[in-house]
Structure formats: structure tokens, C-alpha cells
Amino acid sequence: MTVRAGSVFATAAIAAAVVTAAGGAALAADPPLATEGAEDVAAIPKGGGGSRCLFCHARPDFAEKARSDGTKGLFVDATEFSYSVHGKRNCWECHADADVLPHRKDLDRVQCRRCHYVGNTVGAPQSRRYKQYQESVHGRLAATGDTRAPLCQDCHGTHAVRPSDDPTSKVHRRSIPEDCGRCHAAPRKAYDDGIHGVEHAKGNPDAPVCTDCHSEHEIRRHDDPGSRVFVTHVPEACGRCHEDQQVMNRYGIDAKQVATYKSSFHGVALKFGMLRVANCQSCHDHHAVLPDEDPRSPVNVTNLAATCGKPGCHPGASENFARGRIHISAHEESAGKVYWVALAFKWLTISVIAGLVLHIGADLARRGIERRRRGKGSGHGHRDGGEGVAAALGTRVQRLDLFVRIQHGSMAISVILLILTGVPVKFHETAWAVSVMSVVGGLEVTGFVHRVAATILMAVAAAHLIYITATLHGRFNFREMLPGPGDLRDAIHNIGYFLGARKERPAFPRFSYLEKFDYWAVYWGVVVMAGSGLVLWFETRAMSFMPKEWVDISKEMHSDEAMLATLAIVIWHMFNAHFNPDKFPMNKVFWHGWTDVGELLHEHPKELVAMLRKGEVRRALVEEVARTDARARAVLDEAFPPADPGAPTPMAPEGED
Secondary structure (H helix, E strand, C coil): CHHHHHHHHHHHHHHHHHHHHCCCCCCCCCCCCCCCCCCCCEECCCCCCCHHHHHHHCCHHHHCCECCCCCCECCCCHHHHHHCCCCCCCHHHHCCCCCEECCCCCCCCCCHHHCCCCCCCCCCCCCCHHHHHHHCHHHHHHHCCCCCCCCHHHHHCCCCCCCCCCCCCCCCHHHHHHHHHCCCHHHHHHHHHCHHHHHHHCCCCCCCCHHHHHCCCCCCCCCCCCCCCCHHHHHHHHHHHHCCHHHHHCCCCCCCHHHHHHHCHHHHHHHCCCCCCCCHHHHHCCCCCCCCCCCCCCCCCCCHHHHHCCCCCCCCCCHHHHCCCCCCCCCCHHHCHHHHHHHHHHHHHHHHHHHHHHHHHHHHHHHHHHHHHHCCCCCCHHHCCCHHHHHHHCCEEECCCHHHHHHHHHHHHHHHHHHHHHHHHHCCCCHHHHHHHHHHCCHHHHHHHHHHHHHHHHHHHHHHHHHHHHCHHHHHHHHHHCCCHHHHHHHHHHHHHHCCCCCCCCCCCCCCHHHHHHHHHHHHHHHHHHHHHHHHHCHHHHCCCCCHHHHHHHHHHHHHHHHHHHHHHHHHHHHHHHHCCCCCCCCCHHHHCEEEHHHHHHHCHHHHHHHHHHCCCCHHHHHHHHCCCHHHHHHHHHHCCCCCCCCCCCCCCCCCC
């Protein structure tokens, strides 16, 4: 055995010297190769680099020689190998088990992880790429023993491994589609047919390739939540190019398309975890992406109805789905009518809220001045005057009947639910909105609650219409709520009082301009919110008779009016009804329906006049107060003019002391 092995190595050494001297260009004559059936084996010395190996493997006829599985040629181009990233490495560093002649049967495939790991000391790049590969769909498949799973050398090559920025590298950017396409033939064909593939074939460096979307080493299945092409990550994957203003400008493409998608219902729903919602690839396809002017494109105007009408999306979608822009920003003039609606609501909200805040600020300032004038320890002016006066002022008077209180309570519950479920959608880009949605169960839960609350609100509105038309008390209250010239005079008078131009507040009727603003704001809000909300709720049916543009307008009106209504309730209604110093911390009239004579005298003296005339409040009570309160005296004089001193004293209502 020693003699035979020695002759093999002697011959190999001579041939190797020739190969080395000629740079691999000249080869010796056929060597006496050992075969797999040989009985004797000899260890291959590790000195001398790879020259001994090239004595056999650099022979052109070795390209036809195969391993036992018949899948691999054994030829190594010495020149190519010398220029590869491994050109200075020894063969045995990778082929550790090919250490004897004849070689063992079924040699293992090269394992790149022997060098490519973080912390290696052999000079390989310090990266987690091999770890990423192991966690990828390819690595997991390989770990099961599936021979179809690609290993590093299947993508990077075997002996001619070049850096990725080398144009001759198999993993150079321009070679990626071909490299991936050797296994993924159908996606490669679709990619080549799409605009990305066409531009890539032209040599356009901006055209995305497989790794731009799927990544390089940490490729995962599209249904894996960790995948870069998982449904919730698709907008970010597309946005890496389509949100780059500089790149998009080169092709005349709007770089805000991803942003407008994210602000659409689809984008908001996706952000809040709804997976059954359209993303970029749902409409544009994923590999065969085509420009919208291409008749084959699913987003071509002639195909939009079919694209939107796919099962699970908008079945029965009409041609009206194409009547309006798809990617729009309501704050850009290019959005057309949607822009002008948004602009109108913007200035309406700014002007209304600014006016309300100024009114409240002036009111508080005047209250502060009056309090300092009376002294910090004193109560409200209409509460002073001794025990008898206090008892008279505290006498209860019904202000709101049961049906009104039920309406108010139902509306309050519905509005609170609408705000709680709607505001996070309005501010979907904030972290707190995402947190709120995750706590309450996501958009499907909040959407259901929102629709239930909207149904309650519309039912209350319908009940109120019946109340103000079919009941005597309802018609009376509605007439009292109608705005008139007196409200303008009262508003001017009240503002004059705030500014110190008037000494007393105006004498308000049953409903002042403060309550009337609340009431008619609700009317306006319910009409706008219910109308636009129904369009959005039944979007597909609505677009059977209206263009998409009107749906976009409805969305903007719904969102902006919701913001205006929320601010008005929180700032205006809550201050006037509960948080102003006379009523803080809460006015419970909404609960039990009762107020008192003092409240009427102070805030609604004209209503007290009317109640005195009707006998709903005893005259003696007000006369008790009138001894020390000039306003009470004025109320009596208006209710019972001095010119008629013999007028009978109205009887107290039955059951009242």
C-alpha cells in the first residue's frame, strides 16, 4: 500500500508543479487516479495549498465526472478560483472530509458555517448572515434534509465565489433574478413581464430585484409574520422605493402613494392588525407589477371594478369604483372636491374652536373679577341673603322631563362610544392609538362597537324628531330652541359683560344662545355624521349610484366633523354644563331633571318670569328673595307689572308647598 500511495503522490506532485508553474494552464498527462473501489487509501498531505487537488480537478474531462448522486461535476477552473474570494484558501479548509485517496463515497456538501459566523478567527466576514439563513425558509427546509433546499453555494457559486459588488458575481444585483429564477421559475417569469423586470433587463439600477423585497439571507414565507412581504409589512417593502422622493422624481411617480395608502381605510385597518384587507400587492400584484396605463394592469381604469370586486373585497363593485382618484391626499389641491371639503372643515374647526375658547376665557376672567370683588369666601350672589332666602332659592323646579333625559342619556352614551372608537382611527399614526386598539381587541371590535353606537345615535335622532313633532312639550321646547334676534342681542350683551362694558349678565330665556349652539350643533353633526357614515358603512352599495369621489368626500367629512364635534363637546358643552364655577363639578339636572329657583333667577330669569305667570313657581318664593336681590325684584316686576297691582296671585302647582 505504501509503494502504491507513494507513486500516486509522486506523480501528483510532478503534475502539480507543472500546474503551479503554468498558472493552471498546462496539465500533465492522465494521472494514475485512485478509484472508489480501491482497497488501499492514503492520507493527502495538507501542505502545498490546493495544487495537489488541481492535478485532478483542473482537468477539463473532470467536468463530466460526477459524484455518486450524479448531480455535480468535479472540474475546478484554477484561474477562476484564484480570483475568487477564497482564492488564497486551501481546498481542505472547505472539503475537510476529502482528505484521503481514493476519496470517500458520498462526501458531505461544503458547510460554509465552519468559517462564516460572528467571532470567527479565519478572516471570514463577521456577520449574522449564516444565522439568518438558518432561520430562513431555505435554512429550515435544509435542516429537514430536503435536498431541494438551496445551500450557500447554490446561490453564491462554488469555487468562483465573488464579492456581491463584482459584476461577475452570481449574487451581483443584475444577476439576482437569474440566480433566484433557477428554482423559482414562475415568479421569475412574472417578474420579467412586469415593469420592474423590464427595467431591470434594461440595466436600470433603480429597478427592484428579488432581494429588495424578500431580503437576502433571512427570506421567510409570505405568510410568516416575520417576513418582509407579510401582509402587514408590504407597504414598508414597497415604500423603500416608492417613498423615496428622489427616485420617484426620476420616473414621474408620486412619492406620496404609500403615505396616502396608509391614511386610507385599507392602510389604517392593516396598521391595526386586520389581515384581510387590501395592501399594495392586492391591487398591483406582487411579481407582475404593471403601470396603470397598461391594459393588462389590474389597476388600469378598465380593470378596477374587477380588481376591487374580487372575492373578499367588494363583491359587486361597479364601474363607479374607477370614478375618482385612487391615491389621494385630502390636503393637496390635486384631490379636487375632496381638497376643498377638507379645507372648509379645517377653517370651520379653527374658527369655531377659537371662538369657543375665547368666549370661555373671557367668561372665566369676568368670573374671577367678580369673585375678587365679592371676596374669596363668599358664595354665588344669588345664594346670599339669609336662611329664608336660601330656602326660597333652593326650591326645586322641574326643567327636563323623563323622555328628554332618556334621549340625552342615550345620546351621551353613543357619543362617548363613538369618540372612544373613532379618535384612535383619526390618529392612527400615533403609538398610543395602536396601543389602545390592541387593548380593546383591534379594529374589528371597535368597528362593531362604533356601528352599534352610531345606530343608537340615529335612533335617538329619530325619537327626537317624533318628540318635537308629536308631543306638546316637545313642540314647546323646539320653539324655544329656535334662534332669533334676541339671541344675537344677548350674545353681544354677554360679551360686553365679559369685557366690563355691561354691569350685569343678560336676562336669558329658557334656552340661551349657549344651549342653542349646543342643540343646533348636534343637529348639524348628526346629519353630517349619519349621512357620511352610512356611505362609508355601505360603501359598495353607495358606489352603485355615486362615484368614488363622493365616498372620499364622505370620509373626509366624517373624520373632520367628528373632530369638530369632539372638541366642541369637550370644550364648550362640558364647560357650560358642568365645569364652570357655578356648576362644578357636575350639574345633575341631566340625571334627575330638577333645577331650583336660584338657578333660574341667575341663568334663566326670563324663564322664571314665564313660570311665575303660569303659576309653575309660587310668587311668594320670589318675593322672599326680592327683599335683598334686585334681579328677583326685576323678575317680579316683569311677571306682574306694577300697573296691574290687583292681579291675582297664581296658585302653586298641586302637591307643592
